[in-house]
Amino acid sequence: MLGVTSAAARAVGVKVVADHVAFVEVGIDGVVVRSGTEPFDAFSTMATSTLVGLLRRFIDGGSDAPLLGIGVGIPGNVDEQGDGVVDSTQLGWNQVPLGAILRRALDLPVVVDNNVNALSMAERLFGQGRNYRDFLVVTIGTGVGAGVVASGSVFRGHAGGAGDIGHIPVVDDGPVCQCGNRGCLEAFIGESALVATARERGVISARGTIDMLSRAAAAGDLAAQTIFGEAGHLLGRTLAGVINVLDPEIVILLGEGVVAWTHWSFGFEPALRAALVPGKRGIPIAVETWQDDSWAQGAAALVLATPFDADGVAGEQGRLVRERLFTHTRAGEAPPT
Numbered sequence: 647m648l649g650v651t652s653a654a655a656r657a658v659g660v661k662v663v664a665d666h667v668a669f670v671e672v673g674i675d676g677v678v679v680r681s682g683t684e685p686f687d688a689f690s691t692m693a694t695s696t697l698v699g700l701l702r703r704f705i706d707g708g709s710d711a712p713l714l715g716i717g718v719g720i721p722g723n724v725d726e727q728g729d730g731v732v733d734s735t736q737l738g739w740n741q742v743p744l745g746a747i748l749r750r751a752l753d754l755p756v757v758v759d760n761n762v763n764a765l766s767m768a769e770r771l772f773g774q775g776r777n778y779r780d781f782l783v784v785t786i787g788t789g790v791g792a793g794v795v796a797s798g799s800v801f802r803g804h805a806g807g808a809g810d811i812g813h814i815p816v817v818d819d820g821p822v823c824q825c826g827n828r829g830c831l832e833a834f835i836g837e838s839a840l841v842a843t844a845r846e847r848g849v850i851s852a853r854g855t856i857d858m859l860s861r862a863a864a865a866g867d868l869a870a871q872t873i874f875g876e877a878g879h880l881l882g883r884t885l886a887g888v889i890n891v892l893d894p895e896i897v898i899l900l901g902e903g904v905v906a907w908t909h910w911s912f913g914f915e916p917a918l919r920a921a922l923v924p925g926k927r928g929i930p931i932a933v934e935t936w937q938d939d940s941w942a943q944g945a946a947a948l949v950l951a952t953p954f955d956a957d958g959v960a961g962e963q964g965r966l967v968r969e970r971l972f973t974h975t976r977a978g979e980a981p982p983t
């Protein structure tokens with residue numbers, strides 16, 4: 647793709663969460679040219695047809711450059727990128743054939759994956775991950791997740807569920823997690839857990855939010871800083887285990903939660919370094935700045951990654967994207983109407 651100008655073609659990325667969807671249109675260099683957010687109710691029986699309508703509207707408002715395809719990032723499990731059958735407790739979706747529904751309705755290639763996997767793909771293509779073959783992408787925020795990039799490819803596991811570090815059990819009899827089990831990492835350090843702890847300790851009011859907690863920490867409130875520091879400790883210790891197992895070259899930290907990273911890091915750094923085996927103690931942790939449309943941008947990378955998809959991860963959909971790229975980026979070719 648080298649030498650092709652970024653405006654020659656575009657991809658659309660979509661982030662789907664329980665109460666809203668976010669869209670971006672990107673050039674083939676992954677840079678966002680347009681974005682939008684719409685309210686959405688994933689639990690509605692009309693959820694998928696609503697999504698089709700919202701997507702159609704966003705696509706129609708875009709540039710004339712040919713659209714290579716649509717990438718969708720989901721907080722949950724996706725069987726295969728090119729197939730796109732979704733299971734997500736966060737969305738209340740069980741075996742929803744999202745890929746097939748969108749393909750049929752929009753007549754475009756559609757690639758669907760877990761949102762952290764999508765973000766890992768974006769890191770591999772456009773971010774710091776470009777320089778590494780083996781790395782971990784770890785996200786903190788509403789949920790806690792990881793993408794495992796091994797030998798240059800995102801490792802998806804048997805059914806697309808690899809990297810789910812939020813559900814590493816850390817305490818025998820801990821609080822109930824969204825997954826139904828007790829004592830998962832996410833049940834301690836996910837956004838709602840941090841807010842619950844802060845309310846309990848009177849650091850924020852009974853209706854206080856994560857932003858209020860972050861602001862309190864930034865303003866020097868020791869109790870607020872302690873909550874992030876404790877979360878950092880638990881994350882550091884758990885992540886050490888993951889690093890010891892997978893031996894990545896670097897860890898890239900992302901997600902809404904990184905705004906308060908200064909306070910997380912107090913607990914994180916010592917806990918991580920102490921629990922790493924000696925040979926791995928020096929591993930760099932790169933904390934990236936987070937933008938509102940980073941998730942959707944990651945989803946768009948699912949489409950942009952297909953030309954490099956030597957393993958055929960995106961299957962038939964990847965082939966269709968490549969076909970469109972080839973057809974529409976030949977010199978002098980007019981974009982389709």
Ligand SMILES: [Zn+2]
Pocket residue numbers: 812813823824825826827830832
């Ligand atoms: Zn869990």
